[in-house]
Amino acid sequence: MFENGLAPKTDLPKVALLIDGENISSALAGKIIVESGKLGELLVRRVYGNAARIKGWDEAPGIKLVHTGTGKNAADIALALDAAELSFGQKIKTFALVSSEGDFSHLATFLRERGHAVSGIGEAKAPANYRKSCSSWTMLNTTPEDLDARILAEMKKQEDGLLINRVSPTIRTALSITLTDLDEKNWRKYFEARLDRYKITGEAQQTRITAR
Template identity: 75%
Template sequence: MYNNGLGSPADDDRVALLIDGENISSALAGKIIVEAGKFGELLVKRVYGNAARIRGWDEAPGIKLVHTGLGKNAADIALALDAAELSFEAKVRTIVLVSSDGDFSHLATFLRERGHVVAGMGEGKAPVNYRKSCSSWLTLDSNPKDMDQKILAEMRKQKDGLLIGRVSPTLRAALGVTLSDLEEKTWRKYFEKRPDTFKITGEAQQTRITAR
């Protein structure tokens, strides 16, 4: 037995995959499962978030969606609690944390101190300190051109365009796309960067975005 109580060497290939669904796009589900599977048997596969906001994750093969409701940081807290529980139950040796949120650096450090291998996955924007807190790190990057095409196609369905305040809920519901999937910090900056594709009229809350 390991002196930290994690189990026997036979448990070395057991893996828990824990995904922050409010931070990572479901478009990356296939790649995540393949990469996580390289560490061993995926005993646990869970994604956390408000089911109404993480469209697409409910269709990911074999992944259990843990609905965390509307509470602030509810998904992060639920994921961290499950990770700690899995550690103390000694069910798995490797824990794959999938998020670009630097707050998970504390969880990664805790799990490593418990003797776990912590494989981190996230987008290129993930902070360096979080990456270094993990035993290994894999950068997940969706194809920007594919994402742009999907957004344009959906915006073209809106014949009268959308007020800026409706862009986020509309694209999240239709595509599962959020600002965390993009390089830009706001939707306005995203559209301003693409003047050949989108027309911007009005000001403040009356700003309207129309696909050309």
Template identity: 45%
Template sequence: MAYSSVALLIDGDNISSDFAGQIMRRSSDLGPSTVRRVYCNAATKTGWDVASSFRIVHSGAAKNASDIILSIEAVELALVRGIEAFVIATSDQDLSHIAHFLREQGKHVLGLGEEKAPSSFRFACSKFDELNHCATPTQNTEDNLINRTVLAVLRKHDPHRRGLLISRLNGFVRRENDEIKIKDVKEKTWAKYLAARQALFTVTGDGAERMVHVTGLSEDT
């Protein structure tokens, strides 16, 4: 079933950013995610800052701070904004309470977590899916450097988010960091590299008109 509004809420202190693409794909099955937030201590450099489709909510270093803020904002999204479905990504039993609450309000709750996720959280959700380590390749240091550079280029040269011609991307990237050479990367071309990282980038158009966009940015993210 597709819902008109979906909130994607991630416990970034508990779930690795390596799962970003997989989480996005699972969430999209429910409908358009008008809210995409990651709750974490941003000072710890969890890697979620690279996954630009999400808004980072800094929770600080206090114990359970991410869980508490996520739960408070989930209540607001359900009761004030009327979000129909929620995707909660965590392997932490502490978020079982908010999952129960949302279901009591008539909301659909999809839980996403690793194999270690406790039964208390699994059964609190309308449905629970395990995140698969094999399905999402871990980004290495080179990937992170390239992704950060491309995102910096898009922020600078595509401020209105209309897309940037891929044919122009290489020149802009080399100006930012002349050590990045796409021919030395496994995919060999920018079009293939970007297409393989759909959690970050969306490629549209054909041939010389192909453009790259930052994936799924909304006003709330």
């Protein structure tokens, strides 16, 4: 098609956006699209993971969800295989790898050795070896305030609250947030530091957390 009498731009680098949906929250989809869009034309947009665990990604506009089932590291393997296959084609020049897992350093190195530019996109927890394996690195600016807001929003969905031993799997599944992303050593200390937003009742394994 022609727009305003001009031919469309065809000189932009063709980019494959590949997202580890089991490591990166769908709440960051907008930021990811903006940052990866700066690299060129997003010819491929895919997110990988167990569809039952990566809530929200099925609604991310323009991104294809690749369901990888429940196998161990299934999402990582599927993403790496697709990246390798795409690297042997003629179209893709740049890969945007979205994850904070250090294991993707091997994939980044492989793609660079094949002559591709590799833009890593992830959170502050991404290890240095992964960041340095990429041609460039973009930090998703996830602040402590962002994390707190996302956790509170999810906890408010739990009308009856959650037993303390259900908090970790619930938050990890819904938001891909774990204690390694927070300053506190355990979830009880996290909620005790925010009693203006949460009510804590019960003791030991019967401790229940409810958003106010």
